[in-house]
Amino acid sequence: MTRDARHLALPQVGADGQQRIAAGSVLLIGVGGIGCAAAAYLASSGVGHVTVCDFDTVDETNLGRQVLYAKGHIGELKAEVAATRLRKINPHIEVTAVSERLTGGALATAVAAADVVLDGSDNFPTRFAVNDACVAGSRRLVSGSAIRLEGQLAVFGPDYAHSPCYRCLYVDADESLGDCAGNGVLAPVPGVIGTLMAVECLKYLAGIAPPAPLLRLYDGMASEFRHLGVGKRADCPACG
Secondary structure, three states, X not given: OOOOHHHHOOOOOHHHHHHHHHOOEEEEEOOOHHHHHHHHHHHHOOOOEEEEEOOOEOOHHHOOOOOOOXXXXXXXXXXXXXXXXXXXXXXXXXXXXXXXXXXXXXXXHHHHOOOEEEEOOOOHHHHHHHHHHHHHHOOEEEEEEEEEOEEEEEEEOOOOOOOOOHHHOOOHHHHXXXXXXXXXXXXXXXXXXXXXXXXXXXXXXXXXXXXXXXEEEEEOOOOXXXXXXXXXXXXXXXXX
């Protein structure tokens, strides 16, 4: 039996779907609590090429929820540590570490090289920039965020001519919303969102994902999900 045996046994995936997963390329922006969980499952599931992008270093406050890192990694570059850990999880895949903030042409090039982009970043300027690159490059975008006991999962594209994008959901004024550093976050909540992001990514690569968009809100206190609709904004600066 191979490491992919349980995928091969799934009628929705099978050999053809697993081959598509193995041929897939994913760009992961942010290897924090959300990104660590997503990356681990992408690697273990056999995604052929995973690029992890994060310019930050490991801090002791990360260790409670960013499960790819240990105390001995404090001060090291997150992308480099994460890439090393992912190669150990699955030595049969290709992993690229990018330890810088991707902007402009570099971001556009990285997005264009991926089949799916996962955004686990923690700030709106980055989310907007990643969204705009995905719209311009007609790429599937899976976005996740977490704060306190709450999380959000959103899926957009690649057909942005007829469906909304991330900027249809948020505007520049929303940049004032809080982050987990100031508001706290229950350690497993980013993991819940990151795992769901990996699910949506794998479904898309395997060819079994429903059309976008998808917006799902997670309430960790009530242990329940809510599904919301997302409409396309006529005045959207990215896809309108």
